[in-house]
Amino acid sequence: xxxxxxxxxxxxxxxxxxxxxxxxxxxxxxxxxxxxxxxxxxxxxxxxxxxxxxxxxxxxxxxxxxxxxxxxxxxxxxxxxxxxxxxxxxxxxxxxxxxxxxxxxxxxxxxxxxxxxxxxxxxxxxxxxxxxxxxxxxxxxxxxxxxxxxxxxxxxxxxxxxxxxxxxxxxxxxxxxxxxxxxxxxxxxxxxxxxxxxxxxxxxxxxxxxxxxxxxxxxxxxxxxxxxxxxxxxxxxxxxxxxxxxxxxxxxxxxxxxxxxxxxxxxxxxxxxxxxxxxxxxxxxxxxxxxxxxxxxxxxxxxxxxxxxxxxxxxxxxxxxxxxxxxxxxxxxxxxxxxxxxxxxxxxx
Numbered sequence: 598x599x600x601x602x603x604x605x606x607x608x609x610x611x612x613x614x615x616x617x618x619x620x621x622x623x624x625x626x627x628x629x630x631x632x633x634x635x636x637x638x639x640x641x642x643x644x645x646x647x648x649x650x651x652x653x654x655x656x657x658x659x660x661x662x663x664x665x666x667x668x669x670x671x672x673x674x675x676x677x678x679x680x681x682x683x684x685x686x687x688x689x690x691x692x693x694x695x696x697x698x699x700x701x702x703x704x705x706x707x708x709x710x711x712x713x714x715x716x717x718x719x720x721x722x723x724x725x726x727x728x729x730x731x732x733x734x735x736x737x738x739x740x741x742x743x744x745x746x747x748x749x750x751x752x753x754x755x756x757x758x759x760x761x762x763x764x765x766x767x768x769x770x771x772x773x774x775x776x777x778x779x780x781x782x783x784x785x786x787x788x789x790x791x792x793x794x795x796x797x798x799x800x801x802x803x804x805x806x807x808x809x810x811x812x813x814x815x816x817x818x819x820x821x822x823x824x825x826x827x828x829x830x831x832x833x834x835x836x837x838x839x840x841x842x843x844x845x846x847x848x849x850x851x852x853x854x855x856x857x858x859x860x861x862x863x864x865x866x867x868x869x870x871x872x873x874x875x876x877x878x879x880x881x882x883x884x885x886x887x888x889x890x891x892x893x894x895x896x897x898x899x900x901x902x903x904x905x906x907x908x909x910x911x912x913x914x915x916x917x918x919x920x921x922x923x924x925x926x927x928x929x930x931x932x933x934x935x936x937x938x939x940x941x942x943x944x945x946x
Contacts, residue, residue: 645659
């Protein structure tokens with residue numbers, strides 16, 4: 598059976614990018630659309646980077662400084678058009694290196710917080726300022742944020758947002774410009790903390806679903822509605838979409854499947870959401886059948902013998918790229934490719 602993909606594209610072969618990693622990789626697009634892949638090394642727990650090359654293929658792995666990681670890194674491109682990286686170091690502190698020039702290399706960065714409890718996850722305010730959210734040593738949700746959108750490292754001290762987390766959060770900006778942060782509570786519920794207004798203060802945590810089995814991830818529909826995905830206590834893939842007024846949540850829906858860990862989600866070039874997950878040792882994909890729709894395709898296998906949760910990002914050509922920890926501990930990769938030479942989508946940057 599042909600695995601469904603974005604019209605005009607098909608899924609290419611699974612290939613190894615070599616390297617040896619622990620945990621889950623992080624990926625973000627540079628200003629020119631080339632993807633940067635960041636991992637925690639298997640033997641030394643150091644941060645390494647590999648990037649797409651302009652003429653195709655991938656670079657060799659390069660070590661970034663002397664920092665030792667104690668968790669998975671995360672990354673995003675900021676309003677300053679440079680990638681920022683966030684991770685918990687060996688001392689339990691939140692470290693933040695960033696590209697010193699657009700599309701360039703990374704500096705030593707800065708320490709944004711001390712003694713954090715979980716892996717940090719970044720998001721962008723409506724005005725372009727980055728923020729990082731994390732579980733504290735008290736299990737509450739905490740955040741730090743940049744005071745300007747310059748990208749030069751002017752950050753606040755940590756501020757507590759409350760709640761009681763059992764894992765790491767997920768964050769997205771909704772259609773009204775408000776940051777919304779989702780997490781699994783120690784009570785097994787799905788909670789959300791959102792800004793009252795764009796760039797503003799946060800409301801108190803609110804429970805929006807019960808009995809979830811893993812950390813949530815969040816995607817954005819073409820119409821701006823957020824869609825939250827998670828592994829249920831039955832190990833199936835579940836989703837919780839926003840209502841059309843962007844202010845409440847629709848009914849929970851099971852998408853089936855059998856997940857081993859947490860899913861990943863991205864919006865394809867044709868604006869449909871696609872969810873990816875690790876199940877039964879294999880990589881699976883499940884897609885919206887229509888843009889903004891409630892119906893989803895059958896689950897199709899993309900790869901075999903994977904060893905960890907996938908991450909996904911669109912490159913500058915609009916092609917989805919999926920990365921995962923192989924059973925050999927190398928970084929593996931599968932991407933969409935155009936069926937016809939010269940075909941393409943206009944992708945905003």
